[in-house]
Amino acid sequence: MEDDVFCSHFQMKKSTFQKLQIAIKPWWNSSETGRIAITLNKALHITIWKLCNKCSFRDVSDRFGVAAGLAYKVFLKIIKMICRLKGDVIKFPKTAAEQKQVNEEFTNLRYNPFRFVIGCIDGTHIPISQPIKDEISYRNRKGTYSIIAQAIVDSRIRFIDAFNGCPGACHNASVWQRSSVRKAIISKEIKICSNYNLLGDGRYPLELFLMMPYRDNGFLTPMQSKYNAILSSTCVVVEQAFGVSKKN
Incomplete structure (x- = not known):
């Protein structure tokens, strides 16, 4: 059976x-x-x-x-x-040597790579049954119920950090603010080397260690559009990681 x-x-x-x-x-x-x-x-x-x-x-x-x-x-x-x-399985690169290696792998990933990247971040919704209590907090923008799983992924689509449990109605920026990895970076428990960054989409806030695309208001310069395109093509690894994990 x-x-x-x-x-x-x-x-x-x-x-x-x-x-x-x-x-x-x-x-x-x-x-x-x-x-x-x-x-x-x-x-x-x-x-x-x-x-x-x-x-x-x-x-x-x-x-x-x-x-x-x-x-x-x-x-x-x-x-x-x-x-x-x-x-044992999900490890954020904490040492300078580890961060350098992850960055080099990202650099070799694309012909025209985004420089100084040590991870790409995004979130995905995990469906749940309608909660008995506080159901409105778990109702996402599609009208279904979920919790949010946030992940940071390296160039080889391996998870290097995972944080989950926030209600489906939360914004990605709010999940990021609550996440243990951000708190560790802010407190210097995790020290990100100079110039290295995480990459996220437009739902994340711009920080010294987190880069996001320019907001497209219809007046982006060619350089800004190119920047957005390279950033987005690099961040595809997160979607690939989610896809592989859900398929397996």
Whole structure:
């Protein structure tokens, strides 16, 4: 049943699922998890299924043949384990050498590259069911309900920072203001080397370490238009990263 569930409803390759299972297996077997009556494989199927479908734990219980309470318990445990992977997989370049390497990769990405880039930022909406409380905060501009995931991506479409949980009605600039990576940059916990910048679209604010396009009021100079075109072509890596992650 589980393989059929996996293939029919999840937008995740079986190889990706197996890699995820291997990555969290050490924690599943540790004493921290306590005694659990089902296998890691089944627990991970339950979790991915719940994340990908608007359903209750009673629905999960019926589909996988486990008690609703157990389904809820393993769901929370798997989510916590996946969150623990962030520090090992998603790493912002903090040292001068790391930032130089990321910048060189961006420079080599295009024939006419945007200079001094160490990451591109954007956000995407993750659909959710209508919340019971404060539903208006989660209603996005399309009239559906979502939370926003913000990501910073390098030239190889790898996530180097991720921040999520803001309600769908939030503006990208507001999400950026709340994000832990911006706070770390402001507090100098993360030091961005001189001249290096992040790139964002027009929904982000201009800052010393964040570049955005010129606002197109119909009177842009040729140089400003060229600047916008190069910036936009560089920022495509974020959309590509979102596309790959949703497909896998």
